[in-house]
Amino acid sequence: MASTGRVDLDGRPIKAMTICMIGAGGFIGSHLCEKLMAETPHKVLAVDVYSDKIKHLLEPQSGGASLPWGDRIQFHRLNIKNDSRLEGLIKMSDLIINLAAICTPADYNTRPLDTIYSNFIDALPVVKYCSENGKRLIHFSTCEVYGKTIGSFLPKDSPLRQDPIYYVLKEDTSPCIFGSIEKQRWSYACAKQLIERLIYAEGAENGLEFTIVRPFNWIGPRMDFIPGIDGPSEGVPRVLACFSNNLLRHEPLKLVDGGQSQRTFIYIKDAIEAVLLMIENPTRANGQIFNVGNPDNEVTVRQLAEMMTQVYSKVSGEAPLEVPTIDVSSKEFYGEGYDDSDKRIPDMTIINRQLGWNPKTSLWDLLESTLTYQHRTYAEAVKQAISKAVAS
């Protein structure tokens, strides 16, 4: 590995790496590839079944000059479920980052088998090849492994609900609390928890060098899809894309079960800074499980809907609807077996101590840049789709 001119947090030179990034064509992967190409000399073997979100990194625009990062990124279209090329790519790399997953809540209760296979079974060979070949692994888990907070089981009027000890989520002490088996929502969290335990055990018994990332609602441009435009008309993406779709179509935003659940949202670009620190500081990141979120950006889903309505009106110049939201039951919206995480505040002690990282962007600012992107990218296509539907 050649030196890069970059130094790590302890002042040591960082050597150029080859990174096998599985799930590189998704939302997080596309931002991580962008960052690695723009700011580092590392090479990326980008593995995914789709490449649309990283097309701009792979091919020069028509008539444009060649890309500044040359051939440092190579796309390998393969499904890790059943492709023997995976082990070879892992062997060629210094670091493996696994992002591949089914990770949209609408799938957890309606496609529980696919969800469990994707998040546990399909990740097994990746862990095995890393362990057998002595390769470092950064695995993407989820904040959802915490499940519900202890506070949610206290009486509604209990003053203890205000005590952070009952709701702040800490990597090394918080329990993982899921609903009953028929609440299939938890199939995802449970599969992610088991793969975390397996990776941890590979570290303990076989010396696997690993880092586990638990993202807390990372949002920004290129997240999921807009139904009927760049995804299935009946598809249900995560909340940012659902609400963007409603705003683009001038429809009320749908609040599931009153929109009382709370979330902390972090700007994708802040979160990617944390991942780059993990990549380039193995001695500080190995063996760690990291919460990556922004505890200062907490809102109820209802408040998120109200803020997105205001921000969208500002960036699009369109007046908000008179009735901007409507209530919908979770059964109607997601079907049988849905359940929800009540509140998700990440404890930041471990990531602060190990990597000195903190998020920077306020919820208003991140929504402003994201909704500017959504409006610029989709408004015209949505308008055309609506007029075509009216005409037919």
Ligand code: NAD
């Ligand atoms: P995403 O769906 O945009 O990206 C996942 C990518 O993996 C997709 O491009 C998909 O095509 C690819 N993939 C899935 N199965 C594959 C297979 N068998 N072979 C090859 N490629 C495959 O999701 P994302 O938001 O970028 O999330 C990435 C990871 O982070 C996931 O593991 C997810 O569980 C975790 N995560 C993300 C968030 C968030 O806030 N975005 C929150 C919690 C956890």
Ligand code: UDP
């Ligand atoms: N939600 C909503 N309306 C929508 C989409 C989602 O009220 O159109 C709610 C959902 O029930 C959950 C929250 O928004 O309480 C966040 O959902 P998301 O799909 O982003 O994933 P989660 O944070 O639950 O993993």
